[in-house]
Amino acid sequence: MTSGSGPAPPGGSLLGPDEFRRIAEGALSISGADGVEVLLMHEWGGLTRFASSEIHQSTSREDTGLRVRVANGGRVGVAATNEATPDGAATAARSAREMAEIVAADPHWPGLAPAASTPVVDRFFEGTAEASPATRADAVAELIARCDHGCTAAGAYETQAVEVGVANSEGQFCWAPSTQASLTTVITGPDGGSGFAEIFAGSTDAIDAGAIGQRANDKAAASAEPRALDAGTYTVVLEPAATATLVGFLAWVGFAGRAYIEGRSCFEGKEGQQVAAPSISIWDDGTDPRTLGLPFDFEGVPKRKVDLIADGVFRGVVYDRRTGKEAGVDSTGHGLPAPNPEGPFPLHLFMGTGDATTEEMVRSTERGLLVTRFHYSNIVNPMESSITGMTRDGTFLIERGEIVGPVRNFRFTQSILGALSSVSMVGRDAELASEFFFSASRVPAVKVEEFHFTGVSDH
Amino acid sequence: MLDVAREAVDAARTAGADFADARAGTDESESLTVRNQEMEGIDRSTSSGVGVRVLVGGRWGFAATSRLESAEIERTARLAVEIAKAADRLPGDPVTLTPVEPARASWRTPVKEDPFTVPLEEKVALLMEASRQMQQVPGLSFAEAGLDFFRRSTWFASSDGAEIEQVVTNSGGGIEATAVGDGDMQRRSYPNSFRGHVKAAGYEHIRTLGLIQEAERIGSEAVALLSAPDCPSEVTTLVLDSGQMELQIHESIGHPIELDRVLGMEEAYAGSSWLSPGDRGSVRYASDLVSVTADATLPGGLGTFGFDDEGVPAQRVPIIVDGMFENFLSSRETAGVVGQTSNATSRADGWSHLPLIRMTNISIEPREGTLAEIIGDTDHGIYMTTNSSWSIDDKRINFQFGCEQAWRIEGGKLTTLYKNPNYTGITPEFWGSCDAVGGAEDWVVWGTPNCGKGQPGQVGRVGHGASPGRFRNVQVGVR
Numbered sequence: 001m002t003s004g005s006g007p008a009p010p011g012g013s014l015l016g017p018d019e020f021r022r023i024a025e026g027a028l029s030i031s032g033a034d035g036v037e038v039l040l041m042h043e044w045g046g047l048t049r050f051a052s053s054e055i056h057q058s059t060s061r062e063d064t065g066l067r068v069r070v071a072n073g074g075r076v077g078v079a080a081t082n083e084a085t086p087d088g089a090a091t092a093a094r095s096a097r098e099m100a101e102i103v104a105a106d107p108h109w110p111g112l113a114p115a116a117s118t119p120v121v122d123r124f125f126e127g128t129a130e131a132s133p134a135t136r137a138d139a140v141a142e143l144i145a146r147c148d149h150g151c152t153a154a155g156a157y158e159t160q161a162v163e164v165g166v167a168n169s170e171g172q173f174c175w176a177p178s179t180q181a182s183l184t185t186v187i188t189g190p191d192g193g194s195g196f197a198e199i200f201a202g203s204t205d206a207i208d209a210g211a212i213g214q215r216a217n218d219k220a221a222a223s224a225e226p227r228a229l230d231a232g233t234y235t236v237v238l239e240p241a242a243t244a245t246l247v248g249f250l251a252w253v254g255f256a257g258r259a260y261i262e263g264r265s266c267f268e269g270k271e272g273q274q275v276a277a278p279s280i281s282i283w284d285d286g287t288d289p290r291t292l293g294l295p296f297d298f299e300g301v302p303k304r305k306v307d308l309i310a311d312g313v314f315r316g317v318v319y320d321r322r323t324g325k326e327a328g329v330d331s332t333g334h335g336l337p338a339p340n341p342e343g344p345f346p347l348h349l350f351m352g353t354g355d356a357t358t359e360e361m362v363r364s365t366e367r368g369l370l371v372t373r374f375h376y377s378n379i380v381n382p383m384e385s386s387i388t389g390m391t392r393d394g395t396f397l398i399e400r401g402e403i404v405g406p407v408r409n410f411r412f413t414q415s416i417l418g419a420l421s422s423v424s425m426v427g428r429d430a431e432l433a434s435e436f437f438f439s440a441s442r443v444p445a446v447k448v449e450e451f452h453f454t455g456v457s458d459h
Numbered sequence: 460m461l462d463v464a465r466e467a468v469d470a471a472r473t474a475g476a477d478f479a480d481a482r483a484g485t486d487e488s489e490s491l492t493v494r495n496q497e498m499e500g501i502d503r504s505t506s507s508g509v510g511v512r513v514l515v516g517g518r519w520g521f522a523a524t525s526r527l528e529s530a531e532i533e534r535t536a537r538l539a540v541e542i543a544k545a546a547d548r549l550p551g552d553p554v555t556l557t558p559v560e561p562a563r564a565s566w567r568t569p570v571k572e573d574p575f576t577v578p579l580e581e582k583v584a585l586l587m588e589a590s591r592q593m594q595q596v597p598g599l600s601f602a603e604a605g606l607d608f609f610r611r612s613t614w615f616a617s618s619d620g621a622e623i624e625q626v627v628t629n630s631g632g633g634i635e636a637t638a639v640g641d642g643d644m645q646r647r648s649y650p651n652s653f654r655g656h657v658k659a660a661g662y663e664h665i666r667t668l669g670l671i672q673e674a675e676r677i678g679s680e681a682v683a684l685l686s687a688p689d690c691p692s693e694v695t696t697l698v699l700d701s702g703q704m705e706l707q708i709h710e711s712i713g714h715p716i717e718l719d720r721v722l723g724m725e726e727a728y729a730g731s732s733w734l735s736p737g738d739r740g741s742v743r744y745a746s747d748l749v750s751v752t753a754d755a756t757l758p759g760g761l762g763t764f765g766f767d768d769e770g771v772p773a774q775r776v777p778i779i780v781d782g783m784f785e786n787f788l789s790s791r792e793t794a795g796v797v798g799q800t801s802n803a804t805s806r807a808d809g810w811s812h813l814p815l816i817r818m819t820n821i822s823i824e825p826r827e828g829t830l831a832e833i834i835g836d837t838d839h840g841i842y843m844t845t846n847s848s849w850s851i852d853d854k855r856i857n858f859q860f861g862c863e864q865a866w867r868i869e870g871g872k873l874t875t876l877y878k879n880p881n882y883t884g885i886t887p888e889f890w891g892s893c894d895a896v897g898g899a900e901d902w903v904v905w906g907t908p909n910c911g912k913g914q915p916g917q918v919g920r921v922g923h924g925a926s927p928g929r930f931r932n933v934q935v936g937v938r
């Protein structure tokens with residue numbers, strides 16, 4: 001352990017697979033259990049937060065969580081602790097065993113994951129794991145320097161490292177580290193303009209803070225003094241961040257295996273049917289180097305590519321071990337930490353690219369709106385895939401193929417599948433884009449011929 | 460654990476902090492879910508650690524660790540100081556804290572029956588029976604029942620000399636009935652949606668909920684919704700039950716009055732506010748029937764405590780008085796901007812997070828009449844109950860809420876049942892149209908245990924006392 005007056009290390013260091021195995025053994029060796037599973041999540045990182053062009057909240061955090069699942073004849077209990085020692089693991093295992101003893105057997109219990117090799121994905125960058133407060137502050141300063149006079153920046157620069165391991169009594173053992181860096185900003189101007197830009201990457205090396213600042217600043221300048229426009233149906237060009245909202249919520253209401261096998265998915269009865277324009281393909285692939293995350297799920301099942309919509313046709317959903325058993329298929333490697341009543345979820349979504357630039361989409365639009373991103377969206381009717389939300393940080397009117405000026409923010413209420421069926425152009429470049437409630441998806445811009453705006457705000 | 464907090468403060472001061480406070484803490488939780496009389500999930504969780512916050516040259520730094528050995532506490536304190544020094548790479552006004560008398564005190568939620576010592580067998584039996592009762596209803600697809608218990612123990616110390624020990628206990632439970640058929644899904648929840656009714660209390664609260672007694676009714680209502688027509692689209696009079704009023708207050712009053720949002724400190728994430736720092740006493744927020752209070756002393760509220768996470772004693776603060784906006788929620792850092800001292804709303808999501816301004820218990824003051832009397836006094840309109848969805852813009856102006864069920868009101872009586880109801884509005888216009896607020900008979904202290912804010916994301920546990928309310932000229936049935 002470091003001590004003294006030198007620079008403090010920014011957080012943890014990898015425990016490594018051997019140490020994880022030693023800790024997990026404390027749980028795996030308890031008696032009186034048919035099956036034991038140990039999930040390790042050790043994470044550390046820092047976040048430099050800024051507002052009004054000042055750094056105002058900066059934090060660092062290190063935590064090590066163990067989640068132990070014990071099964072006895074299909075009776076299952078789960079206990080979690082952040083005492084990452086063999087004794088801590090054993091205590092959690094005994095607590096989970098106690099819970100398993102008093103509950104009825106789960107008729108759908110699939111058993112623990114069998115031993116299997118997992119894909120090798122190198123997503124750990126030491127420089128990112130060790131990023132210092134000064135490194136982040138310098139990047140934030142570079143971003144803020146791109147603000148025009150009178151504009152101010154708010155946002156956050158986060159660097160994170162995580163190691164995840166799964167060990168179980170069936171002999172499965174997997175462990176992987178990864179890192180992530182993300183920089184998000186909203187720049188606001190004195191005349192009601194605001195602009196948004198973000199970047200997600202596995203390494204700080206990919207973070208160009210100046211470029212992010214410039215992009216947001218240019219949006220803020222262009223969106224000053226927005227005019228009011230009536231709600232109604234418009235053609236829209238959605239930038240990737242807005243597309244990510246549609247894709248993220250479609251995962252929630254459609255691609256999750258549990259809702260699908262229970263008849264609650266918006267894809268109920270639509271397997272093999274055309275549900276979107278032929279230019280739309282969506283899949284999940286945790287092994288693709290262009291996304292973030294781990295090569296196995298939280299049950300220790302290897303991840304693999306799953307086609308969800310191919311050329312506009314609905315192909316299938318994702319499963320964990322329990323829903324896979326119910327559906328009579330294998331897990332696709334999309335299990336979340338136990339217990340998980342919501343079931344599996346796709347965390348590495350992709351939308352296929354097309355051949356258009358955003359400028360070409362604008363040029364081809366007689367009258368419509370360019371949307372930078374959506375804000376605080378939520379489900380209206382899950383089986384109709386309809387959601388509502390607001391536009392934010394750069395919404396522009398397009399007339400006769402040109403952006404003619406900024407407009408005040410709209411509320412939309414729209415079926416996602418309806419929008420995807422109305423897509424006429426798909427962007428040629430994809431980027432990792434976040435959604436407020438979900439993980440980042442790698443998606444392009446799209447042009448949607450008919451999109452329903454049902455209200456307006458005052459800014 | 461108070462020793463751990465003291466050690467962190469001392470280490471921070473040694474490392475160069477001008478001011479430091481630290482919270483050592485342990486969070487414990489237990490959650491049980493039964494669905495169709497099968498155990499969906501049962502789990503317990505504990506998490507311990509310490510977080511240290513420092514000011515160096517007027518700049519904040521915060522660092523937290525789960526490892527409590529002395530060398531790690533010292534590393535964490537030094538890291539907090541480094542973070543604060545790094546913030547000085549950009550120009551900015553130094554943080555000034557409004558004063559607070561350093562307290563040496565302890566406080567704990569009044570609990571009659573420790574929820575963590577009630578046998579698991581008893582809890583499981585309750586949920587199984589509630590689920591079984593719902594499953595008696597023909598046509599019901601899923602009958603879910605759940606219980607959640609939470610306890611946060613915090614030891615706070617500051618370089619000003621404060622030493623505070625607090626234990627907050629929350630208990631909650633609810634049932635949820637889901638009917639699926641013909642490409643449709645309908646849901647009814649009791650006593651409220653999203654895991655039921657959570658209060659600052661022990662297991663005695665669970666015994667008052669009537670989860671078994673109400674189960675069959677809730678199941679029947681879910682099935683009935685499948686064959687109901689959609690809520691029509693129109694501008695009409697809207698009556699909300701207490702449960703939906705809770706979230707209406709939360710989103711369109713509770714968040715906009717947070718002074719950090721008003722000052723732009725949350726701009727890039729959840730957004731800011733339509734209010735400005737100079738609006739106290741000069742902005743009409745609502746009709747004169749609407750008075751709202753922030754009360755961290757309210758019995759049973761999830762926002763009830765002895766001291767906030769800056770060591771400021773709990774307070775009761777008028778927010779809206781007869782429709783006029785009077786006060787923001789503030790912290791020691793922000794209160795000076797509006798010429799006040801902190802009104803004790805700075806709270807963190809446990810030991811690993813920096814305190815932020817969070818709602819305490821933001822409640823509408825009861826007026827007169829029961830829900831039945833408000834409906835009886837309404838000639839034409841729509842009555843909506845139990846939240847299902849929410850969305851609001853980045854300045855908390857334009858909102859849209861969905862509810863689980865609605866009824867047509869004709870001549871003071873409920874007539875046609877509707878499914879998929881929702882409504883939309885503009886915050887000051889909507890609250891300005893309020894012409895009835897129910898009385899104490901139907902005023903309920905609800906809990907919102909899942910309020911998201913901040914980066915990294917934090918989950919806040921906040922409360923709202925709410926009566927039914929009536930609003931005029933509201934757009935319903937948005938599609």
